[in-house]
Amino acid sequence: MDNYLDVANSSFLAIMGGMVFIFLLLQCTLFLRKAWNRGVESGMDKAKLKGAIRQSMIFSIIPSLPILISLIAMAPVLGIYFPWIRLSVIGSAPYELIAADVGAKSMGISGLGGEGYTAAIFASSMWIMSLGIVWGLVIVLLFLNRIQGTISKAKSKDAKWIPIMVAALFAGLLSVFLGDIIAGSLVELLPGSEGAIGLGLPVLIISAVSMLFFGVLIKKFEMNWLRDFALSFSMVIAMAAAVLVLN
Amino acid sequence: MKTYESYLNSMHRLGRITGVIALIFIIGVPALTCWKFDIFPPLGNLMAGLGSLLVIYIPISLIEVMMYTPMAGIGGSYLLFVTGNLTNLRIPALIMCMESAEVQSATEEGEIISTIAVAASALTTTIIIGLGVLLLVPLTPVLNDPTLKPAFDNILPALFGALAVAWMGSSTSGFSQWKVAIMPLILATIVVMAMGGHAGRYIGILIPGLGLLSIIFARFMYKKGWIKVDSALPES
Numbered sequence: 266m267d268n269y270l271d272v273a274n275s276s277f278l279a280i281m282g283g284m285v286f287i288f289l290l291l292q293c294t295l296f297l298r299k300a301w302n303r304g305v306e307s308g309m310d311k312a313k314l315k316g317a318i319r320q321s322m323i324f325s326i327i328p329s330l331p332i333l334i335s336l337i338a339m340a341p342v343l344g345i346y347f348p349w350i351r352l353s354v355i356g357s358a359p360y361e362l363i364a365a366d367v368g369a370k371s372m373g374i375s376g377l378g379g380e381g382y383t384a385a386i387f388a389s390s391m392w393i394m395s396l397g398i399v400w401g402l403v404i405v406l407l408f409l410n411r412i413q414g415t416i417s418k419a420k421s422k423d424a425k426w427i428p429i430m431v432a433a434l435f436a437g438l439l440s441v442f443l444g445d446i447i448a449g450s451l452v453e454l455l456p457g458s459e460g461a462i463g464l465g466l467p468v469l470i471i472s473a474v475s476m477l478f479f480g481v482l483i484k485k486f487e488m489n490w491l492r493d494f495a496l497s498f499s500m501v502i503a504m505a506a507a508v509l510v511l512n
Numbered sequence: 513m514k515t516y517e518s519y520l521n522s523m524h525r526l527g528r529i530t531g532v533i534a535l536i537f538i539i540g541v542p543a544l545t546c547w548k549f550d551i552f553p554p555l556g557n558l559m560a561g562l563g564s565l566l567v568i569y570i571p572i573s574l575i576e577v578m579m580y581t582p583m584a585g586i587g588g589s590y591l592l593f594v595t596g597n598l599t600n601l602r603i604p605a606l607i608m609c610m611e612s613a614e615v616q617s618a619t620e621e622g623e624i625i626s627t628i629a630v631a632a633s634a635l636t637t638t639i640i641i642g643l644g645v646l647l648l649v650p651l652t653p654v655l656n657d658p659t660l661k662p663a664f665d666n667i668l669p670a671l672f673g674a675l676a677v678a679w680m681g682s683s684t685s686g687f688s689q690w691k692v693a694i695m696p697l698i699l700a701t702i703v704v705m706a707m708g709g710h711a712g713r714y715i716g717i718l719i720p721g722l723g724l725l726s727i728i729f730a731r732f733m734y735k736k737g738w739i740k741v742d743s744a745l746p747e748s
Binding site for chain 2: 270272274277278281282285288294296299306313314318320322325326329330331332337340342345346347354359362363364366372373376379391393395399402403405408427428430431435439444446448451455465468471477495499504511
């Protein structure tokens, strides 16, 4: 099993994806029915309940589309079905790509889909993508009935520092990945190198500039709908540039 | 009529049962794939890689649970943490529905509307992604065309450029986030350059290391008053 895409695009994973899909539909329907019944039973206006369903569904269509775009972007790298499962249950495109890349690098190869990315390394990506993301769910399952009372206590104790600490942790993670890409190109500019900076840094810059541009559009012209799409559009633009301009 | 308390209890039960099934799926998919194709990555490397991510993601998960569960109530919370997409999708949907139904969190009506909103939103996303996969399957040969290879080889730089701008330009944590990112970024770049330009397998040490250093820098700036927080965790 040398080509990991044979595993990634196997009918086995497609069936797994189908099972997860059906489970999610069932789960949502059960919750919806339970809450609906309780609402009717306790005398809430049916129009109010219907209104909430309709509003939530309509609102959710547009912000779901970027998830689809990131799925298309991930498919040639990780296959279709595993990203489908991951993005349907908890996941998000940035997390999945970070975790998949850590899965590759911790096996000692250069990165996702690159030289030496075998089926075993794809499996390592799968494990890290799966086990890294479950903790919110685990905490909820174990502690939801107790957690809600304790929040007020945690809030009063240096509540301002907590969000800074969490942001700093994420900044650390972001820095490692950015630093890896930037350094990979910069070392080529050092004396004695071949001077071929590769595509990494230029693609990174194009993506960043696109995001800035969308940020200006959103602010200047109040194009709020663009907010949800800016990240995936910037990704697609930078990836297209890698093919069209830089290659 | 059953009491509200018995409704909440049965919601806890439903949430736990379906949550555990979701966990079984999450872990079962990689486990069964390894078993079916007889591929087993070396455990030591796997643990090292996973450990480095958990240092970051367990605290993030904890904060997310603390921030969003009071808003989402019991039923909403169980669904939120199975279906994900909190900040971009579920939370805005839930806030919008609760506002337009004129109900508050931590009341019976709020609990019901929030569960309905999260469930309806998650159904929509699940169906859209499912339809997308059906459309995507016939497109696979096109996407795997060698001309497009440079695009997908550079998926990470394409993600991180935009993500860095979005995250550093944001102040959703209550302060200008770029302030905590500058020092770690410079440091990470220098360290990786010193390593010859590729973090490679040392990424497992770099992630927690840089995470810790960023916290130290941030603590220093916070104490000096260089980081000002507008608001702490949202009021519930």
